[in-house]
Amino acid sequence: MTNSDFEPLNPGDTIGIIGGGQLGRMLAMAAAKLGLKTIILEPGKDCPASEVAVQTICAPYDDPAALKELVKSCKVITWEFENIPLDAVNFLKENTLLRPNPLALEKSQDRLTEKQFINDLGIATAPYYRVDTIEDIKQGLDRFGSDAILKTRRFGYDGKGQSRLSKQAKSADISAAFDALGRNPSILEGFVTFSREISIIVGRSTNGDIRCYDPAENAHTNGILHTSTLPANITPETRNAAVRIAEKIVTALDYIGVMGVEFFVTPTGDLIVNEIAPRVHNSGHWTEAACAASQFEQHVRAVSGWPLADPTRHSDCVMENLIGDDVNKMPQLLTLPDVSIHLYGKAESRAGRKMGHFTQLSS
């Protein structure tokens, strides 16, 4: 169905969310704050979002009966993660209002397609080389003349599905790296020299309005976001360039909702898009503590056909993820002033698992 078939939602209406992790949980809470109901579709039992949603349908993402039930009960359906099975996407596209535009899923589910799409907009990415065979990897390394990262084209996140390769990598190393990715279709990304990593959380509404939160400066540990700091240590020119790129991407996709765009900032201040995430994004969690309306509210407003919120930041801040046993810092965090804590209700803390985050405000 097309967007023009639909009126904006009213308070009391229901939004379907595909995926019941912490992003779904925070979307559900933001929807509740605006008087909207949510139904979660998630195969995992006792998922984080189920605790704050009106209903949870516990079934695979592509379960036909579950999808039908979701369509029947919801005015609009959105998602918290991009790796939704294409069968489900196609069913929803045909039978209900699915927002954002699923074209964004098509582009972002495959690293190769994503990079081609971004380059086609005249926006820089890391150099990349399509990999189907061992030979492709060798050719790519030769071409770049630099260290590189081998990444699966699909289903990678938080540094998973990746292997680093030296430019002098031997055949055995190359073979082992490709084996580690199951010899799945991959891309080789040439190493980019960068000064810092930033991201923009951009929202676009049904009427084409676009609002960007201030860029966050991000630090990663073991491939997982560790901190997002506001303001980022960048020039106004770099900031404006990042905003223009984010605007260009959401416009090209006729996107409705919130998207995270990750950038490398080169030593000369140029921007290279690392990745786009067609959903609310970990590097935007600070918005809940430092803005009148969070990225989660912004996404809910957009998919509801409502006006976007003002993304102005009232405070500087640092958001820090609580990964695995970091959550044991909770008693100490509770004693700190000007800190907003957010836990995700996950029973078991495992290495690398995102258990929560906190945002330290400053003036």
Next chain:
Amino acid sequence: MTNSDFEPLNPGDTIGIIGGGQLGRMLAMAAAKLGLKTIILEPGKDCPASEVAVQTICAPYDDPAALKELVKSCKVITWEFENIPLDAVNFLKENTLLRPNPLALEKSQDRLTEKQFINDLGIATAPYYRVDTIEDIKQGLDRFGSDAILKTRRFGYDGKGQSRLSKQAKSADISAAFDALGRNPSILEGFVTFSREISIIVGRSTNGDIRCYDPAENAHTNGILHTSTLPANITPETRNAAVRIAEKIVTALDYIGVMGVEFFVTPTGDLIVNEIAPRVHNSGHWTEAACAASQFEQHVRAVSGWPLADPTRHSDCVMENLIGDDVNKMPQLLTLPDVSIHLYGKAESRAGRKMGHFTQLSS
């Protein structure tokens, strides 16, 4: 049971909340943000809190089976409103950890007991006169020599259960006023001349720490809170005096949790306590938008045996209630910058019904 029998809660533990209105809803959301679960006890179907709680027990507040289930499933039980049947309070007091101290309910459920308790602490209230008969009302009016308000001792809120009486009221008026209150035990309150109304949201933790949010200046319409403005237009001396009074009250009650204390400020800057509310309070809703931790989080922290949050305000603000059809302003509110909107998920808007609120931030 006593507080010393209990360890602080851990993330993942469950809090029981008696009452499923908007205050219960916002308590449940604050608990979820801290990784805690909530179970609501509420006789009304489809109550606002049920949409964001893990479970809702739909039964009368004093239903024995429901109370037993709540006790079994929860580490601590608290409430969103003070008019809990005493049988339920007594059962919970005997069988689980009930926070705040139910002594606060005993004092605040009866306007006469409440005023005596406050006066006994050396704190001023409006002059009052106990009313059991028509004759008592006449004697009270004579004694005050001013207009007065007749209020039922129990179960009044938002201006309900009240009648204003002129100092020259005739017997017929007096009789009609008492009839309107069902001739229930009442008090007559002498009119107080005041310049403004303020309130303090005070929190007290298990270790006796006390934190007060900044006083809000409140404006009422038809007996219902309309706006709370921060900062209040009061001197630092009045502010400090209000804080000291709030501290004295929660200490005397060995109170654990958040309480709202409403004051009249006289033209000479003196303070008169109007009312105490042993729970989160409408005049504290601004804290959600203008502080790192809201009054709801503060209450959850306190009853969980956790340290209190820093109540520092990062922004000035005005909170405005959306009463009845005010909620139709929603489309316009969504277009305003620096506004945090909070709706309660109530399906039907009725005159005088609190449907939501919004907080306009300024720097």
